Amino acid sequence: MKSKWVLLFLMIFQLGFQIMHCSVTYDNKAIVINGERRILISGSIHYTRSTPEMWEDLVKKAKDGGLDVIDTYVFWNVHEPSPGNYNFEGRYDLVRFLKTVQKAGMYVHLRIGPYVCAEWNFGGFPVWLKYVPGISFRTDNEPFKRAMKGFTEKIVNLMKSAKMFESQGGPIILSQVENEYGSVGKAYGGDGLNYMKWAANMAVGLGTGVPWVMCKEDDAPDPIINTCNGFYCDEFSPNKPYKPTLWTEAWSGWFTEFGGPVYERPVQDLAFGVARFIQKGGSFVNYYMYHGGTNFGRSSGGPFITTTYDYDAPIDEYGLIRQPKYGHLKELHTVIKQCEPALVSVDPVITTLGSLQQAHVFSPDSRPCAAFLSNYDPNNIAKVTFNNKHYTLSPWSISILPDCNNVAFNTAQVGVESTQLEMLVSDSKMFSWETFTEDLTVSDEGSMFTATGLLEQINVTRDTSDYLWYTTSVDIDSSESFLRGGELPKLLVQSSGHVLHVFINGEHSGSGFGSRKHRKVTYKENINLRAGSNKIALLSVAMGLPNIGGHYEEWETGVLGPVALYGLNQGKRDLSWANWTYQAGLKGEAMNIISSNARSSIKWMQDSLITQKPPPLTWHKAYFNAPDGDEPLALDMKSMGKGEAWVNGQSIGRYWTTFANGDCQGCHYAGTYRPLTCQIGCGQPTQRWYHVPRSWLKSTNNLLVLFEELGGDPSMVSLVKRSMVQ
Structure with missing residues (x-):
């Protein structure tokens, strides 16, 4: 009998120990774990921007670098690509990633959002959310709140079932709801304030047993902790004297946009910012990013954000220490x-x-x-x-x-x-190059429809493709003066972005390009028309959906006009309200050309039979063997123009060898509360190398597929190794 009481006492003691062990609270000084105040050093590593095979090494390097916490957003659009259909596999296996962190003996800050910004497509929201009847994003709107609560509950319940919260003995010590809402909420007035309070109450009501935070939200209600993001945060104070001072994003560098320079932040300035924050009573610092990684596929937002998300982080895009x-x-x-x-x-x-x-x-x-x-x-x-x-x-x-x-x-x-990180040519060569050109004269009747006037691009594609064709016919009378040697007519096309390719009677006539600061495209060029019927085909190309701004779900993309012809005998001819035929995506996409099991009807041509530079809108494929060694790999795409690349059916992302423009300012202080930043790379391609994870490769016969919009030279594409040189 005595032994039973002893056993019961031990069980109660052990249960009490576990409860104490799993306690996370806070006071005015710090996050309190197991009754102990902690100075916590954290780093952002996004599971979606690397591969599961990389996670353990990344986390180990973070721990060896003195970090206590790994911070990650949760990306709604990859987890719920269509309503009620969830994906937590591969790069999206959130629980596996968190267990990797737990195994290393580290904590987690889980930033559920579910709005993330993060230079991620549509700010992390699934595009289908835009089409929920009556919805308005991030405000006091019932359809949005219902959807947001549903996904947040889904993630919290997933974490609970896997015992991931510290209150259950797991690694999660903090969670975030919403993200950098302050300025947006103020613009929305009372609706913004009501929504923010609702989001806070909704999150706390989920009973995670760990504190919640809101970054850049001065009005965050108790018990939510408001936190700071920025280059410096030493002047920040929480909104109540009993809350700790937390810095959820200490920017280690900056993201890169196509056509822009590469930004670097010297470590002396970053260390200065962190030390200045700590000396003023800060107790939690998170580096954004500690490992930036790669925007694989079509995940980058902005638009115009590059495939690389290196961020000048302590661990580079490829997982090497910088x-x-x-x-x-x-x-x-x-x-x-x-x-x-x-x-x-x-x-x-x-x-x-x-x-x-x-x-x-x-x-x-x-x-x-x-x-x-x-x-x-x-x-x-x-x-x-x-x-x-x-x-x-x-x-x-x-x-x-x-x-x-x-x-x-x-x-x-x-x-x-x-140490210097360089790209060294590998011993792997591309072989068996073949080419397939999109046939502009033959259309896929099953995927086409005709409408009067110009339609917004995302409403048609639902972001299933970057590409939307706008096609119409123009009849030209044989009496037109330009047919008898007069000046050619001029075509005006105004697009809300982001890239435009113009084809007249199947021939490429020209292109127009926007930028992150100026998304809209204006094309105004002379074109060759003939007597009779002429086919004008406009290919609008999206470079990622917006990820930031008030009601960004209302931003428009694509050719919205006007579209007009000038220089005809009768003067201007407005085509904006003509009958336009629409086709979402490319033929190659419909035929699954990126797969080794693509349709046998695809008529590939050997590159050796091509006597001139390939035309725009051309697919290329080749095979290569995996190089020896274990160094990270990349494709050198300096000879290509613009498009997307796939290896063994996996997209390594959009590529574009547009050159960095503007005045690279070198390194300079921009003011007391602006960092020492460096701009490099002007006159060079913004991005030349594109990460190819080794885990995607077989030992031999790996399939590389490129879709080239502008007509680059694939024969010069090579596989390189990311190597550390002393």
């Missing part, structure tokens, strides 16, 4: 952890050391003292005296003294050896 960024931040994290007992115990005492110099001192009664000595002068060294000892502070730097005496780390002094 030095000195990784190592310098690791040293910073080590020193911050040495200071942790002091940082979580008391508020800093701030003293002035000079006109642009300060000391932040943490002096708990029973724990070691820690000090941060700051020099806010971006140009000059400062000599200061602290605790009767002299210190030399580098410009724009913070020195950290874990014992209030000895400098263990200075943000501006990098002792980590730099």
